[in-house]
Amino acid sequence: MFEALLGNGLVLKKIIESIKELVTEVNFEVTSEAISLQAMDASHVALVVLILRASEFEEYRCDRPQTLGVSITNLAKLLKIAGNDDSIILRAEDEAHVLTLVFTGKNNEKMCEFNLNLITLDSEHLGIPEQNYSAEIIMSSLEYARICRELTQVTDTLNLNVDKECVRFAVSGDIGAGSITMRANISDKAEEKMVLNVLEPVSMAFALRYLNLFNKASCLSEEVSLSLSPEVPVVLKFSFTLGELRYFLAPKISEDS
Amino acid sequence: MFEALLGNGLVLKKIIESIKELVTEVNFEVTSEAISLQAMDASHVALVVLILRASEFEEYRCDRPQTLGVSITNLAKLLKIAGNDDSIILRAEDEAHVLTLVFTGKNNEKMCEFNLNLITLDSEHLGIPEQNYSAEIIMSSLEYARICRELTQVTDTLNLNVDKECVRFAVSGDIGAGSITMRANISDKAEEKMVLNVLEPVSMAFALRYLNLFNKASCLSEEVSLSLSPEVPVVLKFSFTLGELRYFLAPKISEDS
Amino acid sequence: MFEALLGNGLVLKKIIESIKELVTEVNFEVTSEAISLQAMDASHVALVVLILRASEFEEYRCDRPQTLGVSITNLAKLLKIAGNDDSIILRAEDEAHVLTLVFTGKNNEKMCEFNLNLITLDSEHLGIPEQNYSAEIIMSSLEYARICRELTQVTDTLNLNVDKECVRFAVSGDIGAGSITMRANISDKAEEKMVLNVLEPVSMAFALRYLNLFNKASCLSEEVSLSLSPEVPVVLKFSFTLGELRYFLAPKISEDS
Known part of the structure; x- marks a missing residue:
């Protein structure tokens, strides 16, 4: 029971x-x-x-x-x-x-x-290895969702660059290129807060389509954390009283390489 | 003139x-x-x-x-x-x-x-026979509209069971089965009120598609009344200062019979 | 630079x-x-x-x-x-x-x-001749937009008749015919104001499809002015602090002629 x-x-x-x-x-x-x-x-x-x-x-x-x-x-x-x-x-x-x-x-x-x-499904339980991440971004889940949604206007790939001082959400497409840069700060306003825990700078690219799907969870939590390390999936975590919801997404291979 | x-x-x-x-x-x-x-x-x-x-x-x-x-x-x-x-x-x-x-x-x-x-139409005036109904349900038109709309998620047929104590809105489909049961009560809140005038219990099935179309009239009246007798059309009545709007719908034949 | x-x-x-x-x-x-x-x-x-x-x-x-x-x-x-x-x-x-x-x-x-x-486009700068107009209508841009939008329900052509006393927005289609008539007045309520500067009465017809597209500019200005002369394009002008937006539209040829 x-x-x-x-x-x-x-x-x-x-x-x-x-x-x-x-x-x-x-x-x-x-x-x-x-x-x-x-x-x-x-x-x-x-x-x-x-x-x-x-x-x-x-x-x-x-x-x-x-x-x-x-x-x-x-x-x-x-x-x-x-x-x-x-x-x-x-x-x-x-x-x-x-x-x-x-x-x-x-x-x-x-x-x-x-x-x-109920239905019978094949089980596919994956062991998720413990991982130490190079960089962690903690910011307003609504602000993050807004940025992803808006940059989707320009193209389908988000380039995420983060160092100790700031995080840059950059895009480049047929219509042009650009970026939204946010500096680390501890604002009183949840919407402006940006905590950056960075061991080493990271630059990675992700499919905006998936990030936008994940952002449906922004209604669950005021904050979202993004954990990044080169060549491993990013983890987006939404925490709430009852528990937590995490999304893992493999990075896109850089077009340069 | x-x-x-x-x-x-x-x-x-x-x-x-x-x-x-x-x-x-x-x-x-x-x-x-x-x-x-x-x-x-x-x-x-x-x-x-x-x-x-x-x-x-x-x-x-x-x-x-x-x-x-x-x-x-x-x-x-x-x-x-x-x-x-x-x-x-x-x-x-x-x-x-x-x-x-x-x-x-x-x-x-x-x-x-x-x-x-103006256009010329064949007249098809039907004599609607006076009918004594086995059961009458009077409830919030908005609550009733909400129930019909939501149960449409599950399937296309509403089973309506009413006795002196309560009315049960039941559905059964591929995804599962269930019901919403409301007990007779005279709440101060219009939304919760449920008056049941029942001579004998009634159990009937109706197409939700039509019930949902009728419910567009819920903006006309706070209350709706449903008059039911076995094997005759249900009558939904929306009353307002200027007059009244009634919808008649033949029941679906039970799949058991 | x-x-x-x-x-x-x-x-x-x-x-x-x-x-x-x-x-x-x-x-x-x-x-x-x-x-x-x-x-x-x-x-x-x-x-x-x-x-x-x-x-x-x-x-x-x-x-x-x-x-x-x-x-x-x-x-x-x-x-x-x-x-x-x-x-x-x-x-x-x-x-x-x-x-x-x-x-x-x-x-x-x-x-x-x-x-x-940036992109390279052929230039097509037109000299717009100075024009003295027979009639000018100044009214609420929202009210004007509402009238155009609603009359689109009836048909696709707006007949605009204006004299010193009033302006008539008339339509005629398969479903019937009718008009909205507004008298000149200087109301305190911006929504009701109607200024008519008329040298001679004008009666012209325009495609509602375009008028509705122009009316997206009603968010820029409380008022719109319409300048009319027989057989020349109507000018719709939306003025705001930063400048002005004008739309020119050639009249439809009357079906009578």
């Missing part, structure tokens, strides 16, 4: 909205410690890793570890039925064929209960 | 918007008592019945009964020209070829007058 | 948005007096004339006159990157191959600099 009660259902709605365009079918692993998932996108370029800590749920019980194969597309449809203020219960019997979702609003006269059919 | 002055033109704009996707050409019947229309949708599954009471217009004159054949599509286009605060005059000479619409805003320096070409 | 600093970058964003659907590639002429452009739309029916006065820029320097061939489509993309509160610097070296745009927000830790590739 697995059962978890989430007082603030909205965060779960946001999480699923944040990943549904990237991964359509996933295995959720439920244990006594956490609900987690790890999935590659269809083109095997990006990896999504989600952890929701058991201790942060209002109620949580997991008698034995289970793998729950879920269509994210269908789960998103059911979660749309939940009100933004609803609490959400997730429940699965041992060896379950359905995941039960119960939505409870402030209006006690109304009860919503849905059974989502 | 027919002439009717409506101080609050917005309600007429909303009514026509509420039916234009269901019926495209209709006969308006104008008499000294009311303006009315009755029309089947193109697939002859749903019936729309509208009554606007003469007594609720600021001014009203109808020398002799007339049938005015109107393209709802074109009438909607002209009504879009009227401001939300405008008063609207409807006018037709005896044996008219055009319906004249005059929009008058608070700005007296501006006058809008349009002649809508 | 050409360099111009615009404290209020938003106005430039609006100007380019106002013309980008009409003209895609243009020559900007920069001189010590002004930045100007003059361009026909692709079908050579409408003419756009823009003047931005040097004296209204916060800083302005133009060592020698230059012609800068610009893709409006691409310039619009880059200007989307500028925040609404940003100041904008435009810069070009003598015999430049790129136009440099620098966006500076209130946040000094952030710098945006883009180089837009």
